[in-house]
Amino acid sequence: MLLQLDRFGLRCEAGGFYIDPSKAVDRALITHAHADHARSGCRQYLCASSGAGLLRQRLGRNAPIESLDYRRSRTINGVLVSFHPAGHVLGSSQIRIEYRGEVWVVSGDYKLEADPTCAGFEVVPCHTFVSECTFGLPVYRWPNSETVSRQINEWWRQNRREGRHSFLYGYSLGKAQRLLAGLDPDIGPIYVHPAVSDLMPYYRDEGIRLPEVTRVSKDLLRLERHGAMLVLPPAASGSKYVRDVGPISSAFASGWNLIRGAKRRGQMGRGFVVSDHADWPGLTKAIHGTGAERVFLTHGNTRPLARWLGEKGIEAQSLDVLSRPSSV
Ligand SMILES: [Zn+2]
Numbered sequence: 001m002l003l004q005l006d007r008f009g010l011r012c013e014a015g016g017f018y019i020d021p022s023k024a025v026d027r028a029l030i031t032h033a034h035a036d037h038a039r040s041g042c043r044q045y046l047c048a049s050s051g052a053g054l055l056r057q058r059l060g061r062n063a064p065i066e067s068l069d070y071r072r073s074r075t076i077n078g079v080l081v082s083f084h085p086a087g088h089v090l091g092s093s094q095i096r097i098e099y100r101g102e103v104w105v106v107s108g109d110y111k112l113e114a115d116p117t118c119a120g121f122e123v124v125p126c127h128t129f130v131s132e133c134t135f136g137l138p139v140y141r142w143p144n145s146e147t148v149s150r151q152i153n154e155w156w157r158q159n160r161r162e163g164r165h166s167f168l169y170g171y172s173l174g175k176a177q178r179l180l181a182g183l184d185p186d187i188g189p190i191y192v193h194p195a196v197s198d199l200m201p202y203y204r205d206e207g208i209r210l211p212e213v214t215r216v217s218k219d220l221l222r223l224e225r226h227g228a229m230l231v232l233p234p235a236a237s238g239s240k241y242v243r244d245v246g247p248i249s250s251a252f253a254s255g256w257n258l259i260r261g262a263k264r265r266g267q268m269g270r271g272f273v274v275s276d277h278a279d280w281p282g283l284t285k286a287i288h289g290t291g292a293e294r295v296f297l298t299h300g301n302t303r304p305l306a307r308w309l310g311e312k313g314i315e316a317q318s319l320d321v322l323s324r325p326s327s328v
Contacts, residue, residue: 002097002104003130005323010106010130014099015079017046019106029081031108032092033058034173046074048083050119051091053202054173070119086110087121088276089174090206096124105290106130109299111275112282113145117177117208121286129292130319133283135255136297136305140279142255148272149182155251155270156187160227164247167269170254172196172233174276177203179231179253180210189224191216193232193241221245255279280305287314296322 004011009021017027024041031037032047033054040058045065047055052067059065068074070093073082083093088109095106105126112121156166170176172195183190190213192200197215204210214220216230218240232241234252242248254260255275278286283305287295297306298319309316 001322002099002102002128003106003322005319010319010322012079012097012099015076015081015097017076017079017081019095020108027076029095030055031086031095031106032089034089034109037108046081048085048091048093050206051093053205054089054091054199057199057202070122084124085119085122087112087115087118090118090177090203090208092118092174094122094124096126102127104128104130105292107132107286109134109277110282110286111278112286113142115145115178115276116181117174117203117210123286123289125291127292128294128296129287129290130296130298131283131287132277132299133297133302133305134277134300135275135279136283136300136302138280138304140255140258141281142258142275142279143273145182145274148274152179152182152251152253152272153184153187155249156183156227156229159249160188162227162247163225164227164249165221165224165245166227166229167242167248167250168229168231169234169237169250169252170231170274171276173199175253175274176231176233177208177210178276179274180213181208183211183229183231185211187229188226189214189228191221191228191230193230193236195233195236196231216241218245284308288312 020037028042030047049067080098086092103126159166176196250269253274257271295316296319302318306316
């Protein structure tokens, strides 16, 4: 097998590198800058150029990061490596590796919906596709993203008419910027939590157009009398920004809202269905598109999708099988 799983993560023995290793290794190829894919301590990192700023922000100013433009290739110990848009967040990549005529693609996290804050998912033909499977059940079908943006803006307008601030919760890397891109700045002032504000320059550097925002402070929000918008990460739901700033209405943007009720959202209030991962139709379309004859699935419950693909004649298993000695 061109890739195997060991205690450090997904390893390419021929190339002498890991993809999104879970621990520090000599050479790491990184699909994107989310914490569960980009760990610190590696001696060398390689990522897509458009994601290098965010990766540096995650790993520190002096992290040894090299980058490659999308679709440009580099040979590492005889293995041809290239990065291709995954449509998940800014700079997110699928990683294509080719060795002795065999092509594998590791998807990282991905989605097929259009997102103005990152390059769109690109189908990369391969023999073996390693696909994420976070929402690998037929029940997951995302609503149209423009419709959801309209709903969010209408919710904000209504809150403003009633003199309440709108607190919109979404993860600070990717989700928050996608939410911002869908907001109508004519409705009112938009504030962002510092965790979101800190990432905005990397989006500007990559030419991503986002509305004008102000880094929030409690005093600033108190001065707003007619209902401002504040975009903030879920972890800030108990923070000072949420308390004593006058009447507020809250909402949480997540794919899980499709099945999770208000009780799970707690003080994050209303739920809008916005996900940066592929839904069931997206997963099946992407996998078919690659033409792969073999698929390894990771994240979430992989069995239903593996069974469904098996019925279509595509050999599909959980990525975990690559850690068994028999697969080496
Ligand atoms: Zn991610």
